[in-house]
Amino acid sequence: MFIRAGFEITITCDAPTPLLLALSPHSTYPNRIVGNAGVRTTPSVPTTAFVDGFGNWRTRLVAPVGELTLSSDILVEDSGAPDRFNWDARQHEVADLPSDTLTFLTASRYCEVDELVARAWELFGSVPPGWARVQAISNFVHNHLTFGYGFGRSTKTAVDAMREKTGVCRDFAQLSLALCRAMNIPARYASGYLGDVGVPDSGPADFCAWIEVFLEGEWYTFDARYNTPRIGRILLVRGQDAADVPMITAFGSYRMSLFRVWCDEVSGTTSEADRLAMLQSLPDSQPLTLAAE
Template sequence: MQLDAGCELSFEAKEPTPLVLMLRPRSGAGQWIIREEYQITPAVNVTEFTDIYGNLCQRVVAPTGPFSIHFSASVQTADLIDVAKGAPYTPVEELPDGVLHYTLPSRYCQSDQLGNLAVEITKDSEAGYDQAEAIRRWIHENVTYQYGTSDSSTSAVDTANKRIGVCRDFTHLGISLCRALNIPARMVVGYLYQLDPMDLHAWFEAYVDGRWFTFDATQKEPRGNRITVAYGRDAADVAFTTQFGAMTLNDMKVWVNAVDEASTEKN
């Protein structure tokens, strides 16, 4: 399916403020970028680089006062995500060098503290894909999705204890439980068609049988029509905006429309 997706961000800067933005998806597995538009008001100098995870990042300095960003793209997306029940575990000694660090604890994903829970959840599952799917299903069935119940400091351990959160928290917990079993796992952020309520979204990927597979604990069943913007160890690596100064986000709008619905109001 071809999707038109994007976001509008409106800020107020109290002083000139450096920003790193991560808003541009790139063509890759399951998606092809057909068109994109990037507008920054007022106009400022922009430089772009690729971070260590392969994400496209833009550096700007926002001037004092109102500052807004508009990004939109038309993307051809895969209608389905790959499902591979029974796909085997990849032994650590066989992992590619660039995947190995996704087995380690990170800021929001304290996998070293969640081993017992991971073993309990997956005790009846075959090693590999089925373990990751058991983790995804357990989170979906046992953690309540609710806005306003977590913040930027909430970690996977917090979510495991409180059993409530949003997509970011579901994702951190899924990543941590996979890593506790030595299954590499990474955070993915982007857009999901017909997400309700509509927002920027997060899910996780687990590396089994020599490749990455998608898991989304907020959804009951596997769903395609996703646009990936960035990958990382956890939320610290994939923030859509990182600011270095006194700056307030006043408003954010996100939309994802099928192309034949593109004329509908963006909400």
């Protein structure tokens, strides 16, 4: 199956403003991408791209005075399979964990693990370790938090979400992260495109946050907001929490006047002529390249 995904974001700056963007598919994203995976700018301004310590493609530019539109439009080939499920996946002892997973056990800016350890063990200590325990955490967060865009704020932490019982997708993810880490399970923040493939009543296409948990030597996806395997996730970024992967980091001020995201399955009934026309409408295929040293 094919999924067409992209965004259009328009901002206005009163002075030249350096921007650092996290809006391109992750460097490890395995699926075939048709179209330019980089960020386009209107008017055109110079951009450079690099891969950060979490494997995320980051784009640098200086926004000029006035209006600037950031955009992308790609076609992704997807298997159509839902998130992987392995009820028998075991939890590693901390002493046996690979070294590169340990950073995802500790507290981070939005995940106050130390403040949630006692509550986590009270809630989940009797649940068998491994997949069952992570699923119990996902079930709890799904039922504990009420979703609503009005509940989101940039300073909200896992402890805040636990206390307020509300949040947006990043709050569902960060509370899940903190509770997993409190139970000695490595967990990392992830975000990307997620449409309504297979679940047409799930709301409009958007950027969505979820978590990846290390069990049985592999990373598995859990998503407490929806709490069901989903089809067609397009990974953009990973990190310890949302502080590592803001979509736009501005070294100055700006005003946003447009924010639009799409992530739609391309119908299998589309004619070959329509498919060709759609492919021709996409920006030229062009892989991201590292900035010159």
